[in-house]
Amino acid sequence: QVHLVESGGGVVQTGRSLRLSCAASGFAFTGYAMHWVRQAPGKGLEWVAVISYDGGNKYYADSVKGRFTISRDNSKNTVYLQMNSLRPGDTAVYYCARDVILTGYFEYWGQGTLVTVSS
Amino acid sequence: SYDLTQPLSVSVALGQTANLTCGGNNIGIKKVHWYQQKPGQAPVVVIYRDTNRPSGIPERFSGSTSGNTATLTISRTQAGDEADYYCHVWDNSAVFGGGTKLTVL
Numbered sequence: 036q037v038h039l040v041e042s043g044g045g046v047v048q049t050g051r052s053l054r055l056s057c058a059a060s061g062f063a064f065t066g067y068a069m070h071w072v073r074q075a076p077g078k079g080l081e082w083v084a085v086i087s088y089d090g091g092n093k094y095y096a097d098s099v100k101g102r103f104t105i106s107r108d109n110s111k112n113t114v115y116l117q118m119n120s121l122r123p124g125d126t127a128v129y130y131c132a133r134d135v136i137l138t139g140y141f142e143y144w145g146q147g148t149l150v151t152v153s154s
Numbered sequence: 155s156y157d158l159t160q161p162l163s164v165s166v167a168l169g170q171t172a173n174l175t176c177g178g179n180n181i182g183i184k185k186v187h188w189y190q191q192k193p194g195q196a197p198v199v200v201i202y203r204d205t206n207r208p209s210g211i212p213e214r215f216s217g218s219t220s221g222n223t224a225t226l227t228i229s230r231t232q233a234g235d236e237a238d239y240y241c242h243v244w245d246n247s248a249v250f251g252g253g254t255k256l257t258v259l
């Protein structure tokens with residue numbers, strides 16, 4: 036059974052950093068691309084970033100490029116999102132999601148972790 | 155940037171058919187995916203690559219695309235189908251529609 040568990044969210048001040056983690060279990064982690072998708076309170080879904088199965092390819096939304104970094108540790112079955120220079124507009128629930136390829140669809144989602152950036 | 159347009163809300167009578175649309179330029183040549191999100195829960199894929207239904211999703215859910223419109227059809231709607239529904243495609247990046255709130259009357 037596929038299981039994705041995000042952690043690391045919390046309240047942080049504008050300009051500070053935060054690192055999110057997503058622990059995966061129940062499947063062969065090294066065979067899948069992983070995404071981060073966020074949802075601001077009361078708003079729709081926004082894709083954030085994707086990393087290939089081996090970490091060799093990474094892509095970002097324009098809104099986070101240069102500030103966020105996605106990475107993975109396949110020995111720990113975990114994907115990370117390092118978020119720097121946070122802004123109030125980054126306030127959202129952050130979900131990790133599994134994909135077969137870099138540009139497929141989001142097969143499985145975690146339950147999300149809330150990041151609140153205060154000004 | 156590529157835009158996807160969804161109606162903010164759709165209402166359907168219990169047991170009737172709901173058609174949720176997603177408009178985009180030549181969306182028919184892209185692969186469209188649909189997600190259902192209930193309050194306080196993570197999204198769940200209900201249709202992938204235009205017409206495919208994941209295991210565990212009822213046959214009442216179906217998808218189609220043509221020209222500039224993709225449609226998620228929910229037949230014999232149930233109270234439990236009330237949710238927000240998002241369409242999704244890839245352009246230069248992943249693009250989501252703004253979401254449609256489905257109300258079952």
